[in-house]
Structures are given as structure tokens and as C-alpha cells.
Amino acid sequence: MRMRSNVGWLYCLQLLCAMSTLRAYPFTPPLDLDVTPRTTVLFNELWGCRRFSGSALNYSTLLLEEEPGLLYVGARGALYALQASNISSSSHTIDWEAPEDRKQLCLNKGKDNKTECFNHIRFLQRFNSTHLYTCGTHAFSPQCAYIDSREFKMSSVIEEGRERCPYDPAKGYTGLLIDGQMYTASQYEFWSSPDIRRNSPNPMLRTEEAPTRWLYEADFVESALVKESVNSSVGDDDKIYFFFTEKSQEHSLYFSYGRVARVARVCKSDRGGLLTLQKKWTSFLKARLVCSLPDYKFHFNVLRSMFVLEGPRTEDTMLYGIFGLEWKNVKASAICRYSIKDVQQVFEGPYMENQEDAGAKLTEYTGKVPDPRPGSCITDRLRERNINFSTDLPDDVLHFVRRHPLMSRQILPLGQRPLLFRRTVDYTKIVVHKVTALDGQTYHMLFIGTDEGWLQRAVEINGQLHIIEELQLFEEPQPVDSIVISQKQMSVYVGSPSGVVQLPLSTCHRYTSCFDCVLARDPFCAWDGAECVEITSHPDRSSLTQDILNGNQGCAKSAADDLALHRIRSVVAGDDVLLQCELSSNLATPRWTRNKQQLQGYGLNSGYRIGTDGLLVIEARPEQSGNYSCFALENGVRIHVVIYKLIVHQYLPPAPHSTLQPKNSNDSNPAPLPPQFQSMKNMEAMYISLITILGGLCLVLTVVLLYVSFCVQSKRGKYSLRAAAQADRKKKRNDRMELKTISSHCNGKANTHDGLLQIVPGEAQVSSNKELPPAPPLPPPPPNSELDYTNGFSATLPSVLRKMNGNSYVLLRQTDGDTTSPLYYSFTDELNQILEKRKHTQLCSKPDESSV
Ligand SMILES: *[C@@H]1O[C@H](CO)[C@@H](O)[C@H](O)[C@H]1NC(C)=O
Numbered sequence: 110m111r112m113r114s115n116v117g118w119l120y121c122l123q124l125l126c127a128m129s130t131l132r133a134y135p136f137t138p139p140l141d142l143d144v145t146p147r148t149t150v151l152f153n154e155l156w157g158c159r160r161f162s163g164s165a166l167n168y169s170t171l172l173l174e175e176e177p178g179l180l181y182v183g184a185r186g187a188l189y190a191l192q193a194s195n196i197s198s199s200s201h202t203i204d205w206e207a208p209e210d211r212k213q214l215c216l217n218k219g220k221d222n223k224t225e226c227f228n229h230i231r232f233l234q235r236f237n238s239t240h241l242y243t244c245g246t247h248a249f250s251p252q253c254a255y256i257d258s259r260e261f262k263m264s265s266v267i268e269e270g271r272e273r274c275p276y277d278p279a280k281g282y283t284g285l286l287i288d289g290q291m292y293t294a295s296q297y298e299f300w301s302s303p304d305i306r307r308n309s310p311n312p313m314l315r316t317e318e319a320p321t322r323w324l325y326e327a328d329f330v331e332s333a334l335v336k337e338s339v340n341s342s343v344g345d346d347d348k349i350y351f352f353f354t355e356k357s358q359e360h361s362l363y364f365s366y367g368r369v370a371r372v373a374r375v376c377k378s379d380r381g382g383l384l385t386l387q388k389k390w391t392s393f394l395k396a397r398l399v400c401s402l403p404d405y406k407f408h409f410n411v412l413r414s415m416f417v418l419e420g421p422r423t424e425d426t427m428l429y430g431i432f433g434l435e436w437k438n439v440k441a442s443a444i445c446r447y448s449i450k451d452v453q454q455v456f457e458g459p460y461m462e463n464q465e466d467a468g469a470k471l472t473e474y475t476g477k478v479p480d481p482r483p484g485s486c487i488t489d490r491l492r493e494r495n496i497n498f499s500t501d502l503p504d505d506v507l508h509f510v511r512r513h514p515l516m517s518r519q520i521l522p523l524g525q526r527p528l529l530f531r532r533t534v535d536y537t538k539i540v541v542h543k544v545t546a547l548d549g550q551t552y553h554m555l556f557i558g559t560d561e562g563w564l565q566r567a568v569e570i571n572g573q574l575h576i577i578e579e580l581q582l583f584e585e586p587q588p589v590d591s592i593v594i595s596q597k598q599m600s601v602y603v604g605s606p607s608g609v610v611q612l613p614l615s616t617c618h619r620y621t622s623c624f625d626c627v628l629a630r631d632p633f634c635a636w637d638g639a640e641c642v643e644i645t646s647h648p649d650r651s652s653l654t655q656d657i658l659n660g661n662q663g664c665a666k667s668a669a670d671d672l673a674l675h676r677i678r679s680v681v682a683g684d685d686v687l688l689q690c691e692l693s694s695n696l697a698t699p700r701w702t703r704n705k706q707q708l709q710g711y712g713l714n715s716g717y718r719i720g721t722d723g724l725l726v727i728e729a730r731p732e733q734s735g736n737y738s739c740f741a742l743e744n745g746v747r748i749h750v751v752i753y754k755l756i757v758h759q760y761l762p763p764a765p766h767s768t769l770q771p772k773n774s775n776d777s778n779p780a781p782l783p784p785q786f787q788s789m790k791n792m793e794a795m796y797i798s799l800i801t802i803l804g805g806l807c808l809v810l811t812v813v814l815l816y817v818s819f820c821v822q823s824k825r826g827k828y829s830l831r832a833a834a835q836a837d838r839k840k841k842r843n844d845r846m847e848l849k850t851i852s853s854h855c856n857g858k859a860n861t862h863d864g865l866l867q868i869v870p871g872e873a874q875v876s877s878n879k880e881l882p883p884a885p886p887l888p889p890p891p892p893n894s895e896l897d898y899t900n901g902f903s904a905t906l907p908s909v910l911r912k913m914n915g916n917s918y919v920l921l922r923q924t925d926g927d928t929t930s931p932l933y934y935s936f937t938d939e940l941n942q943i944l945e946k947r948k949h950t951q952l953c954s955k956p957d958e959s960s961v
């Protein structure tokens with residue numbers, strides 16, 4: 110029995126080790142790209158946050174006007190004008206819902222009466238000094254209208270919107286109003302082709318469909334005007350860039366991607382061709398935006414959001430894009446950053462050719478390129494040649510551009526790699542803001558929204574991202590639909606399905622110590638000797654301490670020790686004791702000392718376990734009494750967090766009562782036996798069930814591990830465990846419980862890199878990249894019907910846990926939907942309960958810590 114169980118254990122461990130190293134090798138992402146937010150601020154800890162929500166839903170369109178200090182909001186069936194200084198304070202409303210007969214027609218088309226048959230405002234921009242222009246889906250029959258911005262009233266003239274606004278509220282769409290001309294891009298109707306249009310006034314222009322599709326099921330994300338005419342030595346034109354994802358026409362030897370991210374551009378002064386390309390763009394060119402992890406061929410092909418950050422000069426303009434994977438059930442995001450110069454260069458480079466005879470295969474065009482260069486804007490040089498407008502362009506040039514809209518070269522991100530790559534997170538929106546820090550340098554601050562209603566603030570330091578914090582903006586998970594920033598109000602506004610939130614650009618006073626303030630590396634914040642303050646609000650900058658570049662200098666060393674809390678803890682020998690040590694920073698690692706000696710050897714028999722939430726003393730012995738100190742180690746700084754005076758009292762009668770005593774032991778042992786026999790019998794039953802369970806577990810873990818490919822993270826050498834339910838997010842950092850108990854079985858040494866595995870089955874979906882087969886179903890529960898799983902686990906789990914102490918707490922998170930196995934469930938549940946119970950018995954049964 111014992112032998113078999115040992116064999117089972119060994120086998121399992123070997124398997125795990127093999128799997129972890131196997132999976133780790135080709136997929137270990139560059140560690141510096143997967144950045145953990147330094148602090149996590151939960152919904153109920155948010156400060157200075159102002160909210161607005163009217164009777165409508167879907168607050169997705171935001172328009173900020175700094176001068177009057179107004180935030181215009183387009184929602185479902187309503188428009189609002191809010192005070193930018195405090196969006197909760199007052200609002201003006203325009204109700205604009207589709208009439209009932211329209212809604213009925215929409216329903217008759219088979220559309221959803223809960224989401225689609227409404228007037229979703231999709232477009233809201235300034236038209237002229239007195240009017241705004243807006244378009245709504247109007248229950249699948251789009252309409253547009255002018256709004257008198259002074260009175261915030263809609264003008265009586267309602268315009269047909271079919272040509273400029275999509276029918277479907279969820280369809281990708283982008284639009285710009287430039288000098289009274291409206292540029293929009295979308296797939297307007299379900300059956301129509303996607304199109305980039307200039308709508309009004311004439312001449313109206315659009316994209317060409319034949320013979321080469323200029324756009325192939327394009328899903329538009331963003332558009333931007335780049336003023337390239339300013340300071341242009343050749344009188345080149347301003348250009349409008351469109352960002353989207355479309356079906357790929359390229360085929361490659363190595364990979365055939367279904368969709369690719371693209372940027373297309375047109376010239377603002379384009380008037381179309383005279384005969385060829387009549388009423389079509391003569392300047393439409395597109396290129397591929399590449400956002401891939403270096404070294405291994407892993408492509409982020411779906412563009413989700415793009416922000417164009419203007420520089421002091423046009424050529425300093427930068428593009429920040431959020432990219433996702435093509436697999437809808439896989440959570441992962443990358444942020445790539447491009448220079449407009451690289452974009453311009455690609456548009457100046459060779460064209461791609463579609464060889465129709467060669468099976469629609471695309472190859473670089475190497476033949477003669479007609480002059481003037483196809484797709485270019487009208488420049489001084491062309492005007493000298495009497496080509497004053499695009500209508501004067503020769504036919505061969507137009508024919509060429511019609512057939513060669515795609516550039517051959519690809520646009521690579523700056524540094525040839527993403528700025529950030531995160532598993533398990535789907536980013537939806539990005540906005541970048543420039544901040545001048547105390548050191549006089551300008552830093553780029555990224556505000557990134559997620560699909561679950563979180564906002565992350567990050568700062569770019571020497572091409573690396575540091576995520577200062579993540580903020581939970583909404584109690585109910587919901588996607589961040591839009592973000593705008595006001596320098597004047599020092600606020601960021603976030604639109605979502607349920608409402609609009611206004612947040613301060615920074616909340617410096619959340620950092621309570623000098624080190625906390627400096628380690629945060631927030632360009633807005635500095636330590637003034639007494640508190641962490643906003644530098645803009647501080648008159649005397651010379652007295653402030655900030656260190657964005659290194660994030661650890663300037664604070665007095667002694668400050669690191671002054672903050673420690675003092676606690677006394679008395680327990681009875683044999684108890685498990687959890688000495689809590691909450692680290693405010695997710696980037697900090699805990700260090701423990703006992704009587705000033707570093708606690709070492711957290712191995713099988715040391716009796717100590719260190720987790721991110723504290724130190725667990727297992728079955729405390731009297732000689733373990735002493736002074737325990739917890740330090741937070743972050744970025745080379747060691748901060749004293751808490752000192753415990755632990756007193757372990759000698760073992761007291763009556764019978765020992767372990768907190769982990771199996772609670773259902775009566776059920777499995779109806780006949781009372783002498784204690785030794787009872788434990789023997791228990792052991793036997795335990796081993797039997799252990800083997801079965803381990804068998805199942807190995808299977809599950811194997812599947813999971815096969816499935817988890819780049820979940821293997823060896824950074825800082827710890828297990829990263831995600832606790833069960835989403836509800837646990839309420840408890841700080843429960844969702845990121847990391848227990849630093851390292852398996853020493855894998856290779857005989859507790860190396861920080863080998864034999865580590867991160868088991869995050871809740872995120873197992875993450876791994877299904879294309880090189881892996883699709884997720885296999887979970888194995889069915891073992892056919893042994895005699896085993897009652899819940900009981901079985903109740904009876905055996907304590908020992909499983911004990912055993913696992915030597916390796917780790919393996920905590921499995923349930924995935925929605927696909928966890929039908931009771932085995933999976935009870936394991937998760939039990940472990941949680943036990944971990945929870947341990948804390949509970951230690952923390953709550955002795956509320957007065959200085960007892961005895
Ligand atoms: C509008 O909000 C609802 C939930 O509040 C959401 O289900 C729906 O997808 C949203 N629609 C759009 C177009 O954003």
C-alpha cells in the first residue's frame with residue numbers, strides 16, 4: 110500500500126516536473142514583458158471617484174471639451190452634457206430614442222429587443238463653433254443630427270445616417286470630423302462590404318471593391334488625422350490613418366493567420382480619379398501592423414484599441430496599440446508601440462502584388478512602379494508638373510494603385526517587441542498621457558481599461574512598462590468602452606455599459622510612507638517629508654523626493670524600519686499559527702526573520718511556510734517561540750512591516766485537537782477503535798483514496814499542464830495560485846494568492862527556476878495557442894462508485910494537504926462551465942476551506958492577539 114502510494118507520488122511528481130520543464134522551455138515569455146501591477150485597489154477602496162449614470166445604458170461615446178469644461182456623453186437613447194470638474198454635480202440630457210414603429214421594424218428584422226433595437230449613439234464630435242454632430246444606430250436605421258451646444262438641444266433637421274453610421278451597435282466603427290468633412294469607416298450594413306468613406310460635403314469618396322479587395326471583412330478600431338503638411342518641405346498633404354483588423358490575404362510559409370492588424374491611410378485632399386477610380390480614393394494604401402513576441406512566432410493579430418500620441422513635431426508622433434489573440438476564449442493582451450516614421454517608411458516602400466494566376470498569392474511587386482508614385486498625395490513637385498489635384502493623375506498610376514493597395518513590408522513595433530504582454534487579461538482601451546516628472550523628463554503614462562472594468566495606470570521607463578496600479582472601477586464586471594483624459598481637470602473619464610466614472614489622474618496620498626511613494630514610481634507623486642503629494646500642487650519642488658528612473662532612491666534608510674507594527678501572539682503547542690503580513694505591493698516579496706536570524710529551509714520538515722499573506726508555523730513547538738519579523742523586499746529596498754512576539758505554550762491536556770482533524774471521520778469509522786488502530790485504518794483508507802485521487806489528479810494536471818503552455822512563469826520562483834471564486838476578489842489579493850513553497854522534489858534543490866510550475870486552471874484557456882490541440886474535455890470522474898468524493902476528500906484532504914506542504918498548496922480554480930467533474934470541484938473547495946479555516950482558527954478564535 111505504502112509502496113504503491115509512494116510510487117504514485119513519485120510518478121506524479123516526475124510527471125509534473127517533466128511537464129513543467131517541457132512546457133516551460135519553448136514558451137517562457139520574456140519575463141520583463143509580463144508585468145504585475147504594483148498595487149491592486151478594489152472597488153471599495155477607490156478614493157475621489159465621481160460617477161454619473163442616467164436612466165440610459167451603454168455610455169460608450171465620450172467627447173471632452175476642455176474650454177467650456179464639459180464632458181459630452183453618448184449613451185443608448187440619450188445624450189448628456191456633464192460638468193467636467195464633477196460629473197456627478199449636474200447634467201443636461203437630450204432624449205433621443207428610436208420611435209416604437211422603428212423598433213418594431215427592427216424586431217421584425219430578427220434583432221435583439223434587449224440590446225440592438227435602440228438608438229445607440231456611435232458618433233459625437235464638434236461640427237463648428239456652435240454645433241455638435243451626432244449619429245445613432247436608431248434601431249437599425251441610422252440617423253444623424255446637429256446639436257446646438259450652447260443650449261444642448263437637438264436641431265430639428267434629422268439626417269439620414271446610412272452612409273456614415275453602422276446599423277449594428279456592436280460593429281467596429283470609427284469616424285472623424287475634419288474641417289466640416291466627415292470621415293468614417295465601418296461595415297455599415299450586415300451585407301455590405303466594409304468601407305472607408307468621406308461623406309460630406311462632396312466629393313464623396315469610398316474604397317474600391319474590385320478587382321482587389323481593398324478591405325476584407327475589416328473591423329475598424331480607430332482613426333486619426335496626422336498633420337504631415339505642417340513644416341513639409343515638399344508641400345505634402347495631411348493624412349488620415351485608419352486602424353483595423355481584417356482577414357489576411359497574405360499567405361506565409363510558416364503561418365497562415367486568419368486575421369491581421371492593419372493601418373490604412375488616405376490623403377485629406379484626395380478628390381478621387383477622373384475616369385479611373387472615380388469617386389474612389391486615389392491615395393488608399395494599407396500595411397500590416399506586427400505585434401509579436403520575439404524569438405517565438407506568436408502573433409497578436411487582433412487590434413483592439415489604438416491611441417495616437419502627438420509629439421512636438423509630426424515625426425515624433427507615436428502609436429500605442431492594444432492587441433489580442435485571435436482565439437476568443439483566450440485571454441491575453443499585448444501593447445505595441447510604433448513610430449509614425451516607421452509607418453511612413455513602409456508606405457514609401459515596395460508594394461505587394463496579387464498574382465491572380467498564382468492562386469491569389471501575394472508577393473512583393475518587383476516590376477516598374479509608375480511615376481508619380483501611386484498612392485502618394487499631391488506635393489509641390491507634382492504641382493510643378495501641372496498635377497494640381499488627384500483628378501489630374503495619369504491613368505497608369507491610378508490603375509496601379511487600384512491593384513496594389515497593400516504594402517509589402519510590415520510595420521514593426523519600436524524595439525521589435527511588445528512593450529507589454531499580459532496573460533489572463535483582456536485590455537479593451539488605451540489612452541496615453543504625457544507627464545513631466547520632478548527630474549524634468551517627460552514620461553508617457555498609459556491608462557489601460559480591461560474587459561472586466563479595471564483601469565491600469567502604467568508608466569513607460571526606458572522602453573519598459575511599470576504598472577503603478579490597477580483600479581477596480583465597477584462592482585459589476587463590464588468592459589471599459591472609452592477613456593478620455595483632461596489635463597485641466599486632472600481627471601480621467603471612463604465610459605462603460607453602466608455609467609461614466611471620473612477619477613483623479615493620480616491619488617498620491619494613498620502611499621503612506623516615503624518608500625511607498627518612491628517605489629510606486631508615479632510621475633505625478635513625490636514625498637514632501639511628511640506625506641506623498643501631487644507635484645503639481647506643491648509650490649516648492651526642491652524639497653520633494655521622487656525617483657522614477659530607479660524607483661528606490663531618496664528616502665532615509667531608517668525610514669524603512671520605523672513603520673513596523675508590533676504584535677504578540679500566544680498559542681498552544683501543536684497549533685498551526687498564521688502570522689499575517691499583508692504586503693501592500695504586489696511586487697514585494699516577504700522575508701521573515703526569527704530573533705534576527707533569517708528563516709531558512711522552508712523544506713518538508715522545517716515547520717514553516719511562507720505565503721504572500723503571512724508565515725505559517727505548522728504544529729508550533731515551544732522552541733519556536735521568539736520574535737518574528739516580516740520584511741517586504743521590493744526593488745532592492747527592505748521594509749520592516751510587522752514584528753510578532755510568538756509565545757508557544759507547552760502542550761496542554763486534554764487530547765490534541767488539530768485544526769485539521771477530519772470532520773467526517775465518524776462516517777468512515779463507525780466502530781470506535783483504539784486510537785492507533787483508528788489512525789492505521791484511516792491511513793489505509795487514506796492511501797487507497799490517495800492513489801485513486803492522485804491518479805485522477807495526475808490526469809487532470811497533465812491535461813491542464815498540456816493545456817497551460819505559457820502559464821509557466823518562473824519569475825521570482827514562486828507558485829502563483831489563483832484562488833477559487835471571482836467573489837474572492839473582494840478579499841484583497843485572494844485572487845493572486847502566491848505561496849512561496851517551492852517544490853524541492855523536482856531536482857533536489859529549491860532552485861528558483863527549475864521545477865516550477867504555475868497551476869492556474871482557471872486560466873487554462875490561455876494556453877490554447879495554435880500549436881496546441883483544442884482543449885480536451887476534462888476526464889470523467891473515476892468509475893469507482895464506492896467512493897463518495899466529498900467524504901473521501903474530507904477524510905483525506907488534511908493529509909493530502911500535509912503532504913503537499915512539502916511541495917506546495919495546489920489550488921485549482923474552477924473554470925466556468927467546463928468543470929463538471931466532482932473531483933475537480935471538491936478538491937478546489939476543500940483546499941479553500943482548509944486554507945480559510947486555518948486562517949480562521951488563528952485569527953478569529955483569538956481576536957485579542959495579546960491574550961494569555
Ligand atoms: C450595452 O450594455 C449591455 C449591458 O448593460 C451590454 O450587454 C451590451 O453589450 C451593451 N451594448 C453595446 C453595444 O455596448
Ligand SMILES: *[C@@H]1O[C@H](CO)[C@@H](O)[C@H](O)[C@H]1NC(C)=O
Nearest residue numbers: 157159194195196197198199
Ligand atoms: C460632486 O457633486 C456631487 C453632487 O452635487 C457632490 O455630492 C460631490 O460632493 C461633488 N464632489 C466633489 C469632489 O466636489
Ligand SMILES: *[C@@H]1O[C@H](CO)[C@@H](O)[C@H](O)[C@H]1NC(C)=O
Nearest residue numbers: 212216220221222223224226
Ligand atoms: C423581448 O422579447 C422577449 C421574447 O420575445 C420578451 O419576453 C421580452 O419581454 C422582450 N423584452 C423587451 C424589453 O421588450
Ligand SMILES: *[C@@H]1O[C@H](CO)[C@@H](O)[C@H](O)[C@H]1NC(C)=O
Nearest residue numbers: 236237238239240241255264
Ligand atoms: C454650424 O452648423 C450649423 C448646422 O449646419 C449651422 O446651423 C450653424 O449656423 C453653423 N454655425 C456657424 C457658426 O457656422
Ligand SMILES: *[C@@H]1O[C@H](CO)[C@@H](O)[C@H](O)[C@H]1NC(C)=O
Nearest residue numbers: 336339340420421422423424
Ligand atoms: C514646424 O516648424 C517650427 C519651426 O521650425 C516648429 O516650431 C514647429 O514645432 C514645427 N511644427 C511641427 C508640427 O512639426
Ligand SMILES: *[C@@H]1O[C@H](CO)[C@@H](O)[C@H](O)[C@H]1NC(C)=O
Nearest residue numbers: 492493494495496497498501
Ligand atoms: C495647376 O495650377 C496652376 C497654377 O495654379 C495652373 O497654371 C495650371 O493650369 C493648373 N493645371 C491644371 C492641369 O489644372
Ligand SMILES: *[C@@H]1O[C@H](CO)[C@@H](O)[C@H](O)[C@H]1NC(C)=O
Nearest residue numbers: 703704705734735736737754
Ligand atoms: C524579543 O523582543 C523583545 C523586545 O521587543 C526583547 O525584550 C526580547 O529579548 C526579544 N527576544 C529575543 C529572543 O530576541
Ligand SMILES: *[C@@H]1O[C@H](CO)[C@@H](O)[C@H](O)[C@H]1NC(C)=O
Nearest residue numbers: 770771772773774775776777
Ligand atoms: C462523531 O460521533 C460522535 C458520537 O456519536 C458525535 O458526537 C460527533 O458529533 C460525531 N462527529 C462527526 C464529525 O460526525
